[in-house]
Amino acid sequence: MKKNVLVLCTGNSCRSIMAEALINAKLGECVDAQSSGVKASGSVNSTAKALLKHRGLWREDYHSKVIETVLDTAFDLVVTVCDHAKETCPMFPKAVKTIHVGFEDPSGKAEEEYVKTLYLIEQELLPVIKEELC
Template sequence: MNILFLCTGNSCRSILAEAVFNHLAPIGWRAMSAGSHPTGQVRPRSLALLAREGIPTEGLHSKSWDNLPVTPDIVITVCSGAAGETCPAYLGPVLRAHWGVDDPAHATGTDEEITATFMNAYRILRSRIEAFLELPLIAIAKDQDRERLKAELERIAG
């Protein structure tokens, strides 16, 4: 199963989700990330946070959804509707879910406050990914029960 974490810039949230998912996922499940309008760079704070958490950062880069290596089975958007962002709509016959998270790239304040904003986004995403990985993934994949999986993904988003 291939999961795509999607946002607009692909510089923070979707990168964090890709790295965390791949760090925790069982064999046969793989995440990638992309943006509808990628910034072309990953925020250094995202990479530093992942490194502090012991999560590999090799190969992480900001990329367009036009250049995906494989077609995803599941697309999870991570843009925050509360922040007035418009999440890109992936065009394709895939299961879609939305896990809105405020964008730490727009954080202002002291260095500590900005770092805390990145950490908050990371914690939210990690918690949701851990909940996703607690699902009976093999049974869901074998059953091809897309509606059940969609309902679970929406439940996880809170």
């Protein structure tokens, strides 16, 4: 049975969406990833979306979600990817474990920063999730 992981950020528009897409693409055989935001922006960052589409990682069902929509899901792991989300992470009634693997927000920066962030998520976060859940 697949394990459930939640990637949590503040706005759920960039880093958490990139992580959700990477986890589902690379570890989808054992993990089902979702993402949400402590204060969800309601929209996906256009540069992040374009990058994910270019890499073949985008799914049309990816969207920015408020945390309340996922609080009742039984997650095996909750991962915060920004410091603000780590500090404001709500208690999940059914979460087993919460970990923090932080990444700088590329929003508003050059496209190379998005590429770098996607690379770092793949290099630093995916091995942790694989070890925890697969």
